[in-house]
Amino acid sequence: MIPIAKPWIGEDEKREVEKVLDSGMLAYGDWVKRFEKEFAEYIGVKHALSTTNGTQALILALEAIGVKGKDVIVPSFTFIASATSIIRAGGKPIFVDVDERTFNIDPDDVRRKITPNTKAIMPVHLYGQAANMDEIMEIAEEHGLFVIEDAAQAHGSEWNGKKVGGIGHIAGFSFYPTKNMTTGEGGMVTTNDDELAERVRMLRNHGQTERYMHEELGWNFRMTNIAAAIGLVQLRKLDMANEIRRQNARYYDEVLGEKVMIPYVDERARHVYHQYTIRVRNRDALIESFKKEGIGFGIYYPMGNHKQPIMKKLGYTANLPVTDMLCKEVISIPVHPLLKGEDRDKVAEIVLGSVN
Numbered sequence: 001m002i003p004i005a006k007p008w009i010g011e012d013e014k015r016e017v018e019k020v021l022d023s024g025m026l027a028y029g030d031w032v033k034r035f036e037k038e039f040a041e042y043i044g045v046k047h048a049l050s051t052t053n054g055t056q057a058l059i060l061a062l063e064a065i066g067v068k069g070k071d072v073i074v075p076s077f078t079f080i081a082s083a084t085s086i087i088r089a090g091g092k093p094i095f096v097d098v099d100e101r102t103f104n105i106d107p108d109d110v111r112r113k114i115t116p117n118t119k120a121i122m123p124v125h126l127y128g129q130a131a132n133m134d135e136i137m138e139i140a141e142e143h144g145l146f147v148i149e150d151a152a153q154a155h156g157s158e159w160n161g162k163k164v165g166g167i168g169h170i171a172g173f174s175f176y177p178t179k180n181m182t183t184g185e186g187g188m189v190t191t192n193d194d195e196l197a198e199r200v201r202m203l204r205n206h207g208q209t210e211r212y213m214h215e216e217l218g219w220n221f222r223m224t225n226i227a228a229a230i231g232l233v234q235l236r237k238l239d240m241a242n243e244i245r246r247q248n249a250r251y252y253d254e255v256l257g258e259k260v261m262i263p264y265v266d267e268r269a270r271h272v273y274h275q276y277t278i279r280v281r282n283r284d285a286l287i288e289s290f291k292k293e294g295i296g297f298g299i300y301y302p303m304g305n306h307k308q309p310i311m312k313k314l315g316y317t318a319n320l321p322v323t324d325m326l327c328k329e330v331i332s333i334p335v336h337p338l339l340k341g342e343d344r345d346k347v348a349e350i351v352l353g354s355v356n
């Protein structure tokens, strides 16, 4: 079996976790603080605030901004958490379409959907490629809106030489095991804004401003030292892991490029290939071949969030032709750093076989 994703965990992660266990300090503590400091340095932001997963990171970011009763513009072609985090924070997701080539938020559709009730835009750096942050930041500035980056799939990804997570006003990362780096479950909020950082810090810890003084309705979204110990080691390996993903992607580009719709990379973006996603017209046949040969694949996503039953029930629908089309055509193939050369060959051979 060639899996679609595999976390790159080695002896260093085990040793660091053992140190935490030996210390007896299992919950929030020194490892978490160190992880936050190093992650902030890596992204190039003033503040990195860890949390329990990527969904909570987005909820905290949105609550810190304050979106209650307000519209937040978000692509539909993304994981459900991009939209549900908005609703959980009291806001309304306004779904927009994506650019057919990059799979990322379409700035023209954002412009069309801005109203006096719009508070923020949430670009998603889908599959590891940065959204068009030049245009998104320009639109936000024009209309006085906040930009929350959903960077759950894009650790180390760049736009114009700048790391995502440090371009908008605030951002959320996920450290789920399939991601480019992991802590088991985990997440991180990043921002350069002192006030937003302070609000996230307070909200993630029971709305506490000083010991046993609770000013706001908060949560317990604190990361553990155990998770942070894994994260510290993973962060040091991230650039290497991303480089291997990029090499795997280059191989597929070369071998598949002539016959298959391979990922388009904007020249301003440094893609870190959380997923390598191609478009095919005969997806069912390719799925059958992958299943027969024991090759993992992913359909991210089979349905836009604007068509999900819960969104329909809540009345958040939209007409998004590009999203609907991509949902029928995309398929992601293994690109993770533990993929062997012969695995890549086999995956490519099956893809080519299915288009011939």
Ligand SMILES: Cc1ncc(COP(=O)(O)O)c(C=O)c1O
Residues within 6 Å of the ligand: 053, 054, 055, 056, 078, 079, 081, 082, 124, 150, 152, 153, 173, 174, 175, 176, 186, 187
């Ligand atoms: C685009 C996107 N947003 C948000 C999330 C939520 O992250 P988590 O699974 O860590 O809660 C994910 C992860 O699956 C994601 O891919």
